[in-house]
Amino acid sequence: MTERRSPPSDAAKRGMDLLLTLAALPLLLPLIAAIALWVRLDSPGPVFFRQERVGRGGRLFRIHKFRTMRPQPDGGGLQITTALDVRVTRAGRWLRRAKLDELPQLIDVLKDDMSLVGPRPEVPRYMALYPPQARDLILSVRPGITDRAAIEFRDEERLLAASADPERTYVEQVMPVKQRYYLDYVRSHSLVGDLRILCDTLRALWR
Secondary structure, three states: OOOOOOOOOHHHHHHHHHHHHHHHHHHHHHHHHHHHHHHHHHOOOOOEEEEEEEOHHHOEEEEEEEOOEOOOOOOOOOOOOOOOOOOEOHHHHHHHHHOHHHOOHHHHHHOOOOEEEOOOOOOHHHHOOOOHHHHHHHOOOOOEEEOHHHHHOOOHHHHHHOOOOHHHHHHHHHHHHHHHHHHHHHHHOOHHHHHHHHHHHHHHHOO
């Protein structure tokens, strides 16, 4: 039998989030500014994209990303994106492939809506599909910018592009695997484990 690790205190995890985020921001600001200018010049529309997601305890918040799509008049359409999505801009295609569209979520970490590491926050429509007990466990921690599921499904958009029904593939094939990763994280996360996930994420981005 493996010994179950005690999760870090909320204050310790929050402290690590703030320390790492505030240390990284001065180094990342030139890159963030350059990307913001590129997004602005590449296509009409705002620099940032904000979307409602489900946060800790089921509280809704608006996540920040660099805008990678052309603005939709009705704000509608699928809430998942495939590698062949015609809505994606030229800059957006590269940003999504490099995962640099996620950088503005450091704002959400500073606002205490997110953590650096944790289950990725879902839109309400998909979060409602999780079994109630699993949903409650997943939402007992802050959502994160990265986690094991994000590393495993780094090419998720290409997987969905190969499907005749991307949304069905996401719900029936991707979400159950992500759920297992999320539940495993909630039950066994630690500060050392978070640092390991951050390092593995950086390695994955350089592949």
